[in-house]
Amino acid sequence: xxxxxxxKIARKAIxxxxxxxxxxxxxxxxxxxxxxxxxxxxxxxLAAVFAxxxxxxxxxxxxxxNLEDRLQPFSRKHLLGTDTYGRDLLSRAIYGGRISxxxxxxxxLMAALIGVPLGLWAGYREGVSGxxxxxxxxxxxxxxxxxxxxGVSIVVGAGSITALVALIIPWWPWYTRLVQGEVLxxxxxxxxxxxxxLGYGRIYILFRHLLPNILTPVIxxxxxxxxxxxxxxxxxxxxxxxxxxxxxxxxxxxWEGAPNILGEWWIAIVPGFAMFLLVTAFNIFGDTLKxxxxxx
Amino acid sequence: xxxxxxxxxxxxxxxxxxxxxxxxxxxxxPGEVLALVGETGCGKSVTAKTILNLIPRLSQQRKGVVRFxxxxxxxxxxxxxxxxxGKSITMIFQNPQSSINPVFTLGEQIFRLIRMYLQxxxxxxxxxxxxxxxxxxxxxxxxxxxEVGLIDAGRLLKAYAHEISGGMAQRYKIAQALLSSPEILxxxxxxxxxxxxxxxxxxxxxxxLSLKKRTxxxxxxxxxxxxxxxxxxxxxxxxxxxxxxxxxxxxxxxPLHPYTRGLLDAVPRLGNVEPLKYVAGMIPDLANPPxxxxxxxxxxxAMAVCRLKKPENIEKGEGHxxxxxxxxxxxxxx
Amino acid sequence: MSLALFTLxxxxxxxxxxxxxxxxxxxxxxxxxxxxxALYVGGNAKPEQIEMARVELGLDKPIYTQYLRYMGKLFQxxxxxxxxxxxxxxxxxxxxxxxxxxxxxxALFLTSLLGIPLGVVAAVYQGTWLDEAVKWFTxxxxxxxxxxxxxxxxxIFFNLxxxxxxxxxxxxxxEFTNPIELITGFSVVDTVVTGNYRALxxxxxxxxxxxxxxxxGPLGFISRLTRSSxxxxxxxxxxxxxxxxxxxxxxxxxxxxxxxxxxxxxxxIGLSVALLMLNTFFVEVIFNxxxxxxxxxxxxxxxxxxxxxxxxxTIGSTYVLANTAADIVRRLVDPRIQ
Numbered sequence: 001x002x003x004x005x006x007x008k009i010a011r012k013a014i015x016x017x018x019x020x021x022x023x024x025x026x027x028x029x030x031x032x033x034x035x036x037x038x039x040x041x042x043x044x045x046l047a048a049v050f051a052x053x054x055x056x057x058x059x060x061x062x063x064x065x066n067l068e069d070r071l072q073p074f075s076r077k078h079l080l081g082t083d084t085y086g087r088d089l090l091s092r093a094i095y096g097g098r099i100s101x102x103x104x105x106x107x108x109l110m111a112a113l114i115g116v117p118l119g120l121w122a123g124y125r126e127g128v129s130g131x132x133x134x135x136x137x138x139x140x141x142x143x144x145x146x147x148x149x150x151g152v153s154i155v156v157g158a159g160s161i162t163a164l165v166a167l168i169i170p171w172w173p174w175y176t177r178l179v180q181g182e183v184l185x186x187x188x189x190x191x192x193x194x195x196x197x198l199g200y201g202r203i204y205i206l207f208r209h210l211l212p213n214i215l216t217p218v219i220x221x222x223x224x225x226x227x228x229x230x231x232x233x234x235x236x237x238x239x240x241x242x243x244x245x246x247x248x249x250x251x252x253x254x255w256e257g258a259p260n261i262l263g264e265w266w267i268a269i270v271p272g273f274a275m276f277l278l279v280t281a282f283n284i285f286g287d288t289l290k291x292x293x294x295x296x
Numbered sequence: 297x298x299x300x301x302x303x304x305x306x307x308x309x310x311x312x313x314x315x316x317x318x319x320x321x322x323x324x325x326p327g328e329v330l331a332l333v334g335e336t337g338c339g340k341s342v343t344a345k346t347i348l349n350l351i352p353r354l355s356q357q358r359k360g361v362v363r364f365x366x367x368x369x370x371x372x373x374x375x376x377x378x379x380x381x382g383k384s385i386t387m388i389f390q391n392p393q394s395s396i397n398p399v400f401t402l403g404e405q406i407f408r409l410i411r412m413y414l415q416x417x418x419x420x421x422x423x424x425x426x427x428x429x430x431x432x433x434x435x436x437x438x439x440x441x442x443e444v445g446l447i448d449a450g451r452l453l454k455a456y457a458h459e460i461s462g463g464m465a466q467r468y469k470i471a472q473a474l475l476s477s478p479e480i481l482x483x484x485x486x487x488x489x490x491x492x493x494x495x496x497x498x499x500x501x502x503x504x505l506s507l508k509k510r511t512x513x514x515x516x517x518x519x520x521x522x523x524x525x526x527x528x529x530x531x532x533x534x535x536x537x538x539x540x541x542x543x544x545x546x547x548x549x550x551p552l553h554p555y556t557r558g559l560l561d562a563v564p565r566l567g568n569v570e571p572l573k574y575v576a577g578m579i580p581d582l583a584n585p586p587x588x589x590x591x592x593x594x595x596x597x598a599m600a601v602c603r604l605k606k607p608e609n610i611e612k613g614e615g616h617x618x619x620x621x622x623x624x625x626x627x628x629x630x
Numbered sequence: 631m632s633l634a635l636f637t638l639x640x641x642x643x644x645x646x647x648x649x650x651x652x653x654x655x656x657x658x659x660x661x662x663x664x665x666x667x668a669l670y671v672g673g674n675a676k677p678e679q680i681e682m683a684r685v686e687l688g689l690d691k692p693i694y695t696q697y698l699r700y701m702g703k704l705f706q707x708x709x710x711x712x713x714x715x716x717x718x719x720x721x722x723x724x725x726x727x728x729x730x731x732x733x734x735x736x737a738l739f740l741t742s743l744l745g746i747p748l749g750v751v752a753a754v755y756q757g758t759w760l761d762e763a764v765k766w767f768t769x770x771x772x773x774x775x776x777x778x779x780x781x782x783x784x785x786i787f788f789n790l791x792x793x794x795x796x797x798x799x800x801x802x803x804x805e806f807t808n809p810i811e812l813i814t815g816f817s818v819v820d821t822v823v824t825g826n827y828r829a830l831x832x833x834x835x836x837x838x839x840x841x842x843x844x845x846x847g848p849l850g851f852i853s854r855l856t857r858s859s860x861x862x863x864x865x866x867x868x869x870x871x872x873x874x875x876x877x878x879x880x881x882x883x884x885x886x887x888x889x890x891x892x893x894x895x896x897x898x899i900g901l902s903v904a905l906l907m908l909n910t911f912f913v914e915v916i917f918n919x920x921x922x923x924x925x926x927x928x929x930x931x932x933x934x935x936x937x938x939x940x941x942x943x944t945i946g947s948t949y950v951l952a953n954t955a956a957d958i959v960r961r962l963v964d965p966r967i968q
Contacts, residue, residue, distance in 0.1 A: 231773075258781060382877070395867045
């Protein structure tokens with residue numbers, strides 16, 4: 001009987017892994033809906049970043065008025081019409097997208113940056129510190145998130161930055177809970193015990209072994225959270241607790257356009273639809289990502 | 297009683313078509329215990345599940361015949377097959393605890409089966425002993441559980457799946473499977489997840505029940521040793537095909553197929569100081585299987601013809617069949 | 631642990647949460663910028679009047695004394711007097727809450743009625759165009775912001791098609807000719823009980839758009855959850871074992887599959903109650919429905935502290951209560967939960 005050629009086997013395994021990545025990417029391309037949503041996302045994000053160059057009337061986007069053109073429907077001069085102050089809606093929508101897109105990313109990123117390390121600690125160390133972290137997280141989770149953010153905004157004073165920071169507060173515990181759960185289930189797996197026995201330090205184990213395994217669910221959660229974050233920002237601005245006039249913000253714009261809904265309906269519908277489109281794109285993209293990365 | 301002829305199953309996967317089974321042939325006679333032995337991935341589970349059509353139909357192609365009770369099971373509608381499942385042919389699986397529905401009690405689940413299959417017994421008890429239906433069902437459940445060695449029925453019937461041990465769970469599943477006095481019981485790696493001592497008990501139980509109820513058992517396993525313990529005949533499977541089949545004694549004393557020999561050599565023996573032997577190489581990639589005989593890349597005795605033609609089933613002794621060119625009357629013998 | 635012990639633990643936690651909630655609500659309202667006394671008295675008030683108002687409202691005492699007074703009254707069920715309507719907040723709430731609950735309960739009912747079967751269909755026909763269609767629809771349903779949806783519904787179904795009324799609970803004419811007697815506060819119940827059928831149909835007609843707006847989000851969510859939960863369950867070993875023992879496909883999906891998949895679905899439905907209560911705020915404002923959301927808006931605008939505290943506490947405790955109830959029901963359904 002022959003010996004097994006381990007080198008050959010190992011080389012083949014590595015090659016299979018590389019092929020797998022290509023394979024996953026191809027799988028993604030196959031889902032037309034996902035590709036389309038990715039396209040929408042990239043376009044909107046690019047428009048947000050390059051707003052001053054993309055928007056036809058950047059000043060109006062930022063808030064300056066143009067009273068002679070008020071309340072215009074779709075026209076060649078103003079593709080998406082104008083609002084009650086004559087401001088071009090297309091420009092306003094693009095500028096409003098900035099808060100939504102960047103704000104959404106910001107909230108989710110910060111919530112993860114706060115929540116994930118806390119969850120790692122609570123899951124790995126357990127003990128008193130871990131228990132304190134988890135109880136706090138559960139406490140925050142027990143209360144309705146939007147109300148909490150609203151409360152903070154009212155107390156501190158409304159504004160876009162305030163709103164963003166205020167939304168992080170009810171958001172981080174989701175990540176702590178997720179990560180803690182994952183760590184608890186992985187912690188007892190053999191390879192972690194093996195590493196501990198071999199004498200590797202705790203921090204090393206934390207980063208080298210635990211982190212990569214929890215990364216996938218965390219990334220999936222982040223992706224799927226961006227949509228709700230954008231809506232939450234919109235909700236706060238709709239109530240006047242977020243971006244203040246005359247800056248452009250989708251939620252604020254819907255509020256401004258609501259009284260005219262029966263007449264000049266586009267003033268409220270354009271920003272609302274923009275929000276809808278962006279969130280849908282994020283959700284579909286996130287869903288597809290989830291299907292690929294985590295099929296269980 | 298059950299005859300499988302030329303069973304071929306293809307799966308359409310992401311990398312193309314996998315030919316999982318390429319012509320499985322065997323018979324199962326009434327009341328006998330037949331072992332289906334092979335490595336992981338050789339297709340033994342797929343064979344069993346295909347007989348009962350338990351594999352989701354998505355992207356699956358099947359050819360061949362599974363003859364039972366005068367019908368071809370492969371051609372039956374899911375409804376008709378459904379009636380046969382659990383009644384004439386039943387199956388138990390590797391993980392007994394996860395085979396039990398976790399949100400219902402054990403009692404609820406077995407009562408349901410009793411109501412499904414033993415209506416006559418229930419009626420009889422009601423009439424003769426003047427019992428209410430529920431009491432009758434309960435009584436029957438106790439009896440059936442006692443048959444498999446579960447005597448504390450009271451506690452068990454109220455328990456949930458996560459509250460009992462693996463051994464108890466498997467006995468419970470066996471009781472469920474034999475309720476309707478089926479003609480065939482398929483045991484798919486039924487003891488692989490159990491402790492060795494529990495394994496021995498379960499094997500003994502299966503043998504006894506098989507004799508008592510005259511139920512044939514198709515015992516699927518990867519362990520030759522277990523196969524030898526209770527099975528009268530053994531079928532050795534490799535990569536989608538039965539490569540050798542015969543009486544247990546014949547297979548163990550006079551193994552014909554190189555793969556069978558390899559499997560038997562690999563079993564460690566006490567007192568043997570030689571280094572462990574194993575069959576070199578790996579099981580073939582099902583998307584790109586080797587041409588001709590699928591075992592030829594790993595076979596010491598491979599000949600030119602093995603690369604070209606699939607071996608036929610050749611009879612070498614009573615009921616002892618082997619699929620290998622070494623024994624064949626093929627034309628080229630270089 | 632047994633169901634009783636579990637329930638007890640959860641109830642203890644509930645009490646604690648309510649306590650924390652009351653503290654948060656109290657300190658939050660005190661922290662709002664703005665002089666309550668001045669607002670209470672109104673514009674053009676002389677400083678002495680403002681001072682008198684301050685004493686009257688107990689705002690001159692130290693803050694922890696105020697809190698204790700508040701807690702004491704809370705236990706007696708006295709939520710104070712609304713600074714705006716000058717009626718007991720409790721009375722105001724008892725009238726307004728049923729109006730909102732009507733919308734919420736109806737939305738919840740529709741969500742379950744439509745959402746769960748939709749999810750089941752998507753799961754059973756997994757991979758087919760039906761499944762894809764459901765995925766599209768639910769992706770959109772979940773992504774649409776509620777205030778936008780409400781406005782959109784008004785635009786399409788009132789302005790464009792004229793099928794449903796723009797706002798309000800009852801046609802203004804009917805407010806005079808067939809007003810609804812206030813018995814329980816639930817319009818449907820009250821009109822049926824008093825035999826006021828004209829008003830009944832009119833109210834239902836007015837409810838369609840608001841309830842539709844409320845239902846959309848949870849509907850999408852529940853559908854997806856049902857689908858994934860059911861698919862998850864159907865891939866389990868015990869389903870395979872049950873299929874092998876002859877259980878019919880229909881029984882498998884509905885009795886075995888759904889029952890096992892129900893646990894997360896029920897939890898989410900419980901949580902949806904609170905989410906819906908928050909969303910009725912927007913729906914009520916846009917559709918002019920006289921419920922607790924509208925009342926809260928008025929309270930915020932007029933800095934009506936007692937009312938604000940009452941509303942916040944009510945909504946907060948409903949949220950906490952709903953969560954706890956959902957936990958308990960989940961334990962009931964799935965004995966494995968700790």
